[in-house]
Amino acid sequence: MTATEREGLAKCTSSAELVAEIAREFPGFRLVNKRDSPFSLAIDRALRLVTFGAQRAYLTHYHTVIGKTLYTPDTWATTGELDRVVVLRHERIHLRQRRRYGLPLMAFLYLVPFFPLGLAYGRARLEWEAYEETLRATAELCGLERARSPVLRAGIVKRFTGGDYGWMWPFRRQVERWYDRVLAELARGQTS
Secondary structure (H helix, E strand, O other): OOHHHHHHHHHOOOHHHHHHHHHHHOOOOEEEEHHHOHHHHHHHHHHHHHOOOOOOOHHHHOOEEEOOEEEEOHHHHHOOHHHHHHHHHHHHHHHHHHHHHOHHHHHHHHHOOOOOOOOOHHHHHHHHHHHHHHHHHHHHHHOHHHHOOHHHHHHHHHHHHOHHHOOOOOOHHHHHHHHHHHHHHHHHHHHO
């Protein structure tokens, strides 16, 4: 762990405290392991089918909020504290979006416009907002350099342009410009 990460850990709310905070904001909020959820197992099978096998990590690497439940992957138990906090902050954005739009409209926006696969503008817009929080939390807790990491950048860009999210926004340059804009805003915020 770097000195910046140690400082971030010292100043952040623990993941357990953040879960409690989210539960106060969203009564009934809970975490459920995807392997313990028949619903998540069915989603995994459906995603493998509709993405022609491109989404094979739903149970093992992806966190999913549906309703007031955060379905966690196999990796949650071994995820580091700072990374858990970053994930929880990302997922809290989705909970706030659901509150703002209501569950039916949120589901529609996430699954339909323009197309469920290949050009999912609604899903991309919702994820852009949540991934901005991912980058903000990463910069605050782990330092701006970690938010600038080529590995993090490649992973997030791939989520938008690759099969994991159903090729939701296949315009790599646009996603990269969005990423650069968010980093520039974060850098300006750290210098002001």
